[in-house]
Amino acid sequence: MVTTTVIADLCIFLLTWNVGTHSPRDQQLTSLLALNGNSTCPGNQLPDIYVIGMQEVSTKQVLKIFQDDPWVLKIASALQEHEFVKVEAKQLQGILITMFAQHKHIPHMKNIETEATRTGLGGLWGNKGAVSIRLSLYGTGAVFVCSHLAAHDDKLKERIEDYHQIVDNHKYDSVGYRRIFDHDFVFWLGDLNFRLSGNMSAWDVRTDVENGRYADLLKLDQLNLLREKGNAFSLLEEQQPDFAPTFKFVEGTNDYDLKRRPAWCDRILHRVQSNVYPGIVLSANQLSYQAHSDYTLSDHRPVSATFNYRVESANQTFTDEELYEMTHGAASTPTAPNKETRE
Template identity: 40%
Template sequence: MEDFLVYSLTYNVATRFPGPGDDFRPILGLDTSSSSTSTYVKIPDMYIIALQEVKAQPQNMVWDTLFDDPWTAKVKDALAPFSFVKIHTLRMQGLVTSLYLKRSHLVYLRDVETLWTRRGFGGMWGNKGAVSIRLVLHGCSLCIVNCHLTPHDHMLKERISDYQEILHGQTFSYQETSNILFHDYVFWMGDFNFRLNGNTTSDEIVDGVSNGKCSELLKEDQLLQVRMSGEAFSELHELPITFPPTYKFETGVDNYDSKRRPAWTDRILYHVNASAYDNVTLKVEGNNYKAHMPFRCSDHRPVTASFQIRVFRPTTLKLVDFVNVPLWYTGESNKVFFKVVPTLETSPDDWIAIFKADFTSIDDYVAYVYATLPHIDAEEEGRVSTDESSGERSVTFSENSINFDGSYVLMYFAHASRSIYGMSNVFESASRGLAAGADL
């Protein structure tokens, strides 16, 4: 087993957009003292970004189907210098979850599946509810849940009902991990909207926070109470809360809104099935559970935590091994050779995609062809051939696949399981005339 560091962030952005000068590195746990990546002490292996109340008007939804929403784009740009690739974004109205993985881990990504639960207006609307992404990394299953539960102080029973509906209403297709809590690791975060019980006024809560009495106030925290009573979320754990309430602030300043009772609405919970495997004990160690108070563009404050989990050591066996890709000629058809492990189940809908070498999202492919026989007529471009004696296969990309000189890479995607089975070396593409001139 080896360590794998997960960084999680939850933020209710209150339909606001990030400012052009906003620096996202502090809330991503990145050192801002230098622009050099060499000064960063420990870069996570994976980022989980869970947003709520991302602006969801029709024109925004149409735009976001074609491009990343402004928040996701900002995070992606901040992580790009550290070789992170966005592997998935799931959106249900204002709920947006994005996962970013270090490039070196991409070929160990398996079995991605998504589900969602609508809880707004009696389950008819997705302004409240949860979105979930499950996946397997280095042989361990993870489930990430981003929720936005029923608001208001007096709606505790509805929040408990939200939890039960999400937990029991989401059923994944993988039998061993059909339930959220059946996964090896679970990270459940979001705007839980749990408030403080009792009759404490807004001013009294603010005074308590100012006088360092957060621990006393937390005794009335509804989420802590329902976890203790077993009514909801009792299967999950939470790191000690050492930060002030994250809701509700006046936008742009550090003052709490006097019309609302401050509360710890924004939380990150976790769960591990430690004995999921024989002779192996899984574990999770959480650290740095905190709110980022200087980030003032919403009436909430972002909350983050780091989790070190244990995963299986990477195997040296390559499921799909690309033969070294030589120089690619721009504007011409080019053939790619690769080998597939004999025991690997492939599908006629598996595909091989071309990416720019510095790609930051698996959605940003330049071109693709289907990778497995039988698929199309041998006379058509994008055809596949197989050398039965060597186990080597080849695909041909058309002359229009790459139109610009530069550095590129290939990846093999399994259609059915949404897994990545292989990645090629970085190769150069150039027009034949320029390539010939370079050899002189």
């Protein structure tokens, strides 16, 4: 008879939003952060951890090294009322990632590192690229990546190259977890900027959206096609969106701006290496994936997802300290490198 011990059973809330350089001043984030009884976590409980990625954050604050971005302060203000604390934040020009956790989880977070990779303008400025937070979470290696890839329909090759540049250049100091895909859990979110292949007009795309023909449009989605071919993001999984394209809107409305074809630019993907340690089972069951149409600040809609981050041991009892020694110790073995092609 198999006996199972639960080491960690967490609900993690992920959010990505391209805010178009707008200030958070007048934004009420209660609904967006599932703080008003609309949580998708089990039992309608608040998440254990929030990871929020943003793009096109105003860079006016970048040179104020010791001051958090106004968006981080706004999020912190909303979450502090519920006894969340900021774990870490990392900003690269307009790309921002921040993590908050319930206070009880802080002792189970170790080896916290951040990283950034510039890809825009040859990597000289950082208007495109990625930032990340990695850590040991209840003994397992987890990394959260927020990226903003090259824009426009005709820049598919550049988006693929951006992705590989991020994977190649993101490096960490933790033994066994030097690179993104060495981690047991990988969560990748952001304005990935993938558009629809083919020559459908913006008006025809809008008509399909209005008639709920998402599945037909997603067959043309560049990200789906790339993952099938193994060119990029194929090491990650995505629950297919069942919400309308999140770009491009007339700001302040839910009307598409047909200067661009509507597209699912804003995405959240993940990867779990389920059985890499003897007697340990890792899982990340996705509980939700949704766009938030009430938030019309920019020409993008925010997108969120929740995951049940679970660590279990079978037929033996581990503490997360013992699991940490197994996963982060000198004898731990890095996983297979990225095998994707760039074509």
